[in-house]
Amino acid sequence: MSALPFRLREGSHAHLNDLRIFKGVEAWVFDLDNTLYPAHTNLFAQVDVRIRDFVARLLDLSPETAMDVQKDYYRRYGTTLRGLMEEHGITPDGFLEYVHDIDHSVVAPDPALGDALAALPGKKFIFTNGSRRHAEKTAARLGVDGHFDDIFDIVSAGLLPKPNREAYDLFLGATGVTPGRAAMFEDLARNLAVPHRLGMRTVLVVPQGTREVFREAWELEGEESPDVEFVTDDLAGFVAAVAGAMKA
Structure with a gap:
């Protein structure tokens, strides 16, 4: 073995x-x-930060509170995007474009x-x-x-x-x-x-x-x-x- x-x-x-x-x-x-x-490439860590920043700007929250909201939506809805759509009625295009605008070279x-x-x-x-x-x-x-x-x-x-x-x-x-x-x-x-x-x-x-x-x-x-x-x-x-x- x-x-x-x-x-x-x-x-x-x-x-x-x-x-x-x-x-x-x-x-x-x-x-x-x-x-x-x-x-360990930390690629998704970049996405994670972008999601937090998007939530903070959208809901006018501190980074710390935005992270709590982000993780709560992720846990309850499967993705933060789904939570934002269900609870705040956002459209997905701007979210997806923003959070995946990252450095893939890692x-x-x-x-x-x-x-x-x-x-x-x-x-x-x-x-x-x-x-x-x-x-x-x-x-x-x-x-x-x-x-x-x-x-x-x-x-x-x-x-x-x-x-x-x-x-x-x-x-x-x-x-x-x-x-x-x-x-x-x-x-x-x-x-x-x-x-x-x-x-x-x-x-x-x-x-x-x-x-x-x-x-x-x-x-x-x-x-x-x-x-x-x-x-x-x-x-x-x-x-x-x-x-x-x-x-x-």
Whole structure:
């Protein structure tokens, strides 16, 4: 077991290191932020600050109070944007443009991830609560943009964020993905509950040594949930191992 090129913990419904469970998967669905790239790049930290500043200006709040409002909306609505729409009636365009106007150059190319994605049989999708433009820029910086068949963003989801069931239904309808022949990779356990119950294989991506720094306690809940089948802190290594297991 120690020879595996990635760290893997057993999920409640998965045999440790048995990647044969992925045989038959034809669609691979990846979250974007803190999943396709590691949290220690601090890319999403930039978005976080921009969201706080947007809330502060919109509601005329101090930065500290704005952060409290931001996190409250995120926890209750799935995204701060959804909370602002529900409670203050804002339109999304200005928000999405402002909060994703960040420096994407902090994301380093990941050729190992590109090679691993190329080895996976079937279609690959990015499913994000962010914007398409943000996903495109991030994937391009990683050097993996050519490996994805499509990006399904918050606008495509009718501005309904994961973990809302409707967002997943819209994704499935738009892409034609069959849940029983799909796998989903996420950095938040709560976003894997619906996919698992729909029949998808589920993988929680946990960057080693960073989760406790970049996550609040409520976001860590569910890591031991039966909806989480595999947990890894090395996405490229895990994907490469899955591709290898499918060829074996």
